[in-house]
Amino acid sequence: MIICKVIGHVWATKKEPRLEGLKxxxxxxxxxxxxxxxxxxxxxxxxxxxxxxxxxxTARSIFRERMDGQVPTDMAIVGIIDSLEIDPTAK
Amino acid sequence: MIICKVIGHVWATKKEPRLEGLKxxxxxxxxxxxxxxxxxxxxxxxxxxxxxxxxxxTARSIFRERMDGQVPTDMAIVGIIDSLEIDPTAK
Amino acid sequence: MIICKVIGHVWATKKEPRLEGLKxxxxxxxxxxxxxxxxxxxxxxxxxxxxxxxxxxTARSIFRERMDGQVPTDMAIVGIIDSLEIDPTAK
Amino acid sequence: MIICKVIGHVWATKKEPRLEGLKxxxxxxxxxxxxxxxxxxxxxxxxxxxxxxxxxxTARSIFRERMDGQVPTDMAIVGIIDSLEIDPTAK
Amino acid sequence: MIICKVIGHVWATKKEPRLEGLKxxxxxxxxxxxxxxxxxxxxxxxxxxxxxxxxxxTARSIFRERMDGQVPTDMAIVGIIDSLEIDPTAK
Structure with a gap:
């Protein structure tokens, strides 16, 4: 997994039908x-x-379990980080 | 997914037969x-x-559902972006 | 596989249910x-x-075998390195 | 897919048996x-x-269909490019 | 596939059991x-x-065929290069 910050939204009217309803x-x-x-x-x-x-x-597998179908995404947000504890001496 | 701009076409006469007809x-x-x-x-x-x-x-899975067969591509355009809303304070 | 150093922990309360209990x-x-x-x-x-x-x-396959189910991670620590022997003349 | 130029050959006598015969x-x-x-x-x-x-x-899927078996490659040439038309104003 | 040079060994006593015996x-x-x-x-x-x-x-598929089981590696050496012939005019 990678650590990201959510910075925006994207809208696409013309898209693969199975992406319909995804945020x-x-x-x-x-x-x-x-x-x-x-x-x-x-x-x-x-x-x-x-x-x-x-x-x-892995991103696709989430939707396979949830919606019992194929959702053509290759990236998914799976958690909101509460805290991140980095040991400065370990770096 | 990544955000791209469409900048051109590519033609290949000699190719894997199952790529036939793909744009x-x-x-x-x-x-x-x-x-x-x-x-x-x-x-x-x-x-x-x-x-x-x-x-x-994920790119391949699209064609598996659509054409009931294997299409040997590892990249697919799945949506045309209408608008992209980036929050400048979030970056 | 890649060689990494463990430098911290991450906590996420709001997450995909199947990530529950993972370190x-x-x-x-x-x-x-x-x-x-x-x-x-x-x-x-x-x-x-x-x-x-x-x-x-590959990361996902580990949990498939262990827990008989899908765990939506795309990265897993699979070994703790005891020693790493690099031949300086081979580099 | 990526666009590449073919620049050479590689020979390996000692190899995974299922790579035998591949160019x-x-x-x-x-x-x-x-x-x-x-x-x-x-x-x-x-x-x-x-x-x-x-x-x-995707590279592996090509051989699964062609030879009805697993070929352990993670990269395959699937087309020879005849022409590449890039729109300079789109870049 | 990528071309690499073997430069060393790694030892890990504490590891995923199915990595046991792998070099x-x-x-x-x-x-x-x-x-x-x-x-x-x-x-x-x-x-x-x-x-x-x-x-x-692809790396995992090698062990699936060889050992009839899942081996959690995402990288495998599949051939020893005898010779590499690069055409200087093609680069």
Whole structure:
């Protein structure tokens, strides 16, 4: 998983039918990379929150279990981070 | 998913038979990376449009459902972006 | 697999139900990249330890075998490194 | 898919038995990255040609259909590019 | 596949039980990146040798066929390179 911050929303009227109803959010990777991705949200994340994001077939597996069907996303927000405890001496 | 802009077309006469009939478009990642990829289009995207692109087995899963068969692509355009709302204070 | 150092913990109350009970640790890639990830721990790794981390569907496969179910993680700590022997002449 | 140029061949006598008989070619990514990979060729590509390359489980799926078995490659050349039409105003 | 050089060994006593008995080697990517990974060896590679390395579910598929079970690795050495023939005019 990667740690991201939710920074926005994306709207697409013309899309793969099975993406219908998904909340698609723009997330930005924390750390040195700062890359931007679009992830489907399943935990009710809001703008500005720090979240856990999974990629690839793992993102798809969430919807397979929840909706008993294929949802063509390769990224999903799976948790809202309450706290992050980094040991400075371990780095 | 990544946010890309459609910048061109690619033609290949000699190819894997199961790629036959696919519309293959050249897309460029938005943001700092600007990498170029080739993605199969299923939503009717045009040159210059901002699109949502999925990768890996997720791209393949789209065609499995649609055509009941294996299509050997690892990238697909799944949505045309109408609007992108980024919160400047969240970044 | 990548070689990482465990540098912290992450807590998320609001999360995908099937992540419940997993120990999620912050790991930092060794080497030039130094990227930070979050991985589910199955071997009892502690802060400061050097570990082996797997990604993608491989991480998920571990939980499929262990818990007979889908766990939506795309990264897992699968070993604690005792020693790493690099041949300086081979580099 | 990524756009690569075929730049060489690779020979390996000692290898996974199921790689036997595959034509393994060295390909170089076009664009800014210029990374080098080894891909199994299924379309008869030659040195200097621009090709379409798929990665991951998609590469493996090609051989599953063709040879009814597992071929342990994670990269395959699936098309020879005839022409690439990039719109300069779209970039 | 990527071209790597075998540069070392890694030992881990505390590990996922299904990694037991695997020979885990430290490999370094050739080319500009020089990233270090840990790969399971199935071809008897030695320190200093140039090898072909597969990633992701492809690495896991090798062990599924060989040992009829899941081995949680996402990287495997599948060939020892005898020779690499790069056409300088093609680059």
């Amino acid at each position: 698609l959010m723009v997330v930005q990777e924390e750390g040195t990379e700062k890359q931007t991705h679009v992830a489907a949200d399943v935990v009710g994340a809001g703008i500005g929150e720090q979240v856990l994001v999974v990629s690839g077939s | 293959l478009m050249v897309v460029q990642e938005e943001g700092t990376e600007k990498q170029t990829h080739v993605a199969a289009d299923v939503v009717g995207a045009g040159i210059g449009e901002q699109v949502l692109v999925v990768s890996g087995s | 999620l640790m912050v790991v930092q890639e060794e080497g030039t990249e130094k990227q930070t990830h979050v991985a589910a721990d199955v071997v009892g790794a502690g802060i400061g330890e050097q570990v082996l981390v797997v990604s993608g569907s | 393994l070619m060295v390909v170089q990514e076009e664009g800014t990255e210029k990374q080098t990979h080894v891909a199994a060729d299924v379309v008869g590509a030659g040195i200097g040609e621009q090709v379409l390359v798929v990665s991951g489980s | 885990l080697m430290v490999v370094q990517e050739e080319g500009t990146e020089k990233q270090t990974h840990v790969a399971a060896d199935v071809v008897g590679a030695g320190i200093g040798e140039q090898v072909l390395v597969v990633s992701g579910s």
